[in-house]
Amino acid sequence: MSAHRWLLVALAACPPLAAPAGDTARDAAAYAEAIEALNADHAKKPGKATEADLAKAFAKDKPAHKAFERVLASDDLAALERCADAALELALVDDFDAARARRAKLAPDDAAALPHALARERFLLVGEGGLGEDYLAHFAEVLDDVLDAYDEVFGFAELSKVPGKKLRVRLRLVEAITSPPHFAPEFAWHSEIDFPVVDAERFRSPTAQGQFLFYGLCHELGHVVAMWGPGPTRGDDEDHHAWAHYTGLRVLQHFADAKGKRPEWLADARDHQWRDYAKEVADKAAVEPGLADRDAVLALLFRLDALVGPRALGDAINALDAADERPRVNRVRYYSFDALGRALVKLEKDKSTRKQLEALLP
Ligand SMILES: [Zn+2]
Numbered sequence: 403m404s405a406h407r408w409l410l411v412a413l414a415a416c417p418p419l420a421a422p423a424g425d426t427a428r429d430a431a432a433y434a435e436a437i438e439a440l441n442a443d444h445a446k447k448p449g450k451a452t453e454a455d456l457a458k459a460f461a462k463d464k465p466a467h468k469a470f471e472r473v474l475a476s477d478d479l480a481a482l483e484r485c486a487d488a489a490l491e492l493a494l495v496d497d498f499d500a501a502r503a504r505r506a507k508l509a510p511d512d513a514a515a516l517p518h519a520l521a522r523e524r525f526l527l528v529g530e531g532g533l534g535e536d537y538l539a540h541f542a543e544v545l546d547d548v549l550d551a552y553d554e555v556f557g558f559a560e561l562s563k564v565p566g567k568k569l570r571v572r573l574r575l576v577e578a579i580t581s582p583p584h585f586a587p588e589f590a591w592h593s594e595i596d597f598p599v600v601d602a603e604r605f606r607s608p609t610a611q612g613q614f615l616f617y618g619l620c621h622e623l624g625h626v627v628a629m630w631g632p633g634p635t636r637g638d639d640e641d642h643h644a645w646a647h648y649t650g651l652r653v654l655q656h657f658a659d660a661k662g663k664r665p666e667w668l669a670d671a672r673d674h675q676w677r678d679y680a681k682e683v684a685d686k687a688a689v690e691p692g693l694a695d696r697d698a699v700l701a702l703l704f705r706l707d708a709l710v711g712p713r714a715l716g717d718a719i720n721a722l723d724a725a726d727e728r729p730r731v732n733r734v735r736y737y738s739f740d741a742l743g744r745a746l747v748k749l750e751k752d753k754s755t756r757k758q759l760e761a762l763l764p
């Protein structure tokens with residue numbers, strides 16, 4: 403008998419330590435597809451369900467969990483990666499961490515490069531490029547405070563494009579920031595902000611290179627809340643990129659004006675010292691408000707803010723959401739200033755303010 407034959411006999415005599423790769427690939431697919439199906443059903447009819455409710459429903463899916471357990475017991479790195487990615491689509495950080503730990507054990511040399519994840523009620527953070535759990539916890543504090551500021555200033559009811567789903571921020575540690583943070587609406591079930599950072603220790607802004615990451619975060623959340631115009635494939639942005647600048651500035655100013663105890667992280671994030679809301683408003687004082695270009699839209703938003711306040715703008719957006727009166731492209735909401743104006747007038751109780759609104763609106 404040849405050595406080769408002996409090897410085959412020895413292999414056949416031992417019980418398999420792990421399922422063959424084909425089976426674990428199928429198991430990973432079963433797990434991922436169960437999550438995808440749940441997300442697809444939710445996106446069709448979001449109702450009042452939160453992502454935590456969806457996770458509870460998924461916990462009852464025994465076959466999907468058995469499949470995941472078999473993948474976890476395997477040494478199939480591709481299947482483990484597929485499960486880790488799928489877990490993030492439902493913010494299942496425990497599953498993500500279990501798959502991560504198994505991947506780290508099987509390939510210790512690559513472990514440091516594996517991403518980390520952290521979930522909070524309103525968002526999921528993913529840290530790449532060596533951003534660890536400590537950084538994510540620190541950034542979570544920043545984002546929670548910025549979202550609180552958005553609540554206090556505008557009170558938008560919906561943030562993620564699929565109601566109930568958490569907002570995602572993908573934080574990437576890079577050598578140098580070559581493109582600013584940006585909102586990427588193309589992801590399937592939720593809104594995601596791509597967020598490069600150069601400092602793995604703390605959220606510092608502006609960076610040593612003068613990049614305004616704090617303002618950038620406030621700005622991108624404005625895009626997450628509302629995109630303007632008929633959609634990217636059907637024409638130009640109606641807001642000429644002014645809306646997110648306005649909401650970003652407004653929220654920064656809220657931090658600058660806040661009385662009482664300031665969050666600890668604000669000592670390292672000082673963008674509001676360079677971006678003053680009143681100064682920007684003064685700069686546009688002579689501009690005719692309208693929809694002609696970016697300056698005109700900014701002037702319009704500043705005047706609307708001065709006339710009815712940011713909370714009224716938030717209420718108007720919420721009213722349009724509740725009535726479902728806006729087109730969606732890949733589930734991302736698109737608004738028009740015409741509809742916003744009608745909602746503002748409808749919600750305004752004071753007759754003379756209503757008249758001024760009508761005169762101001764394009
Ligand atoms: Zn922008």
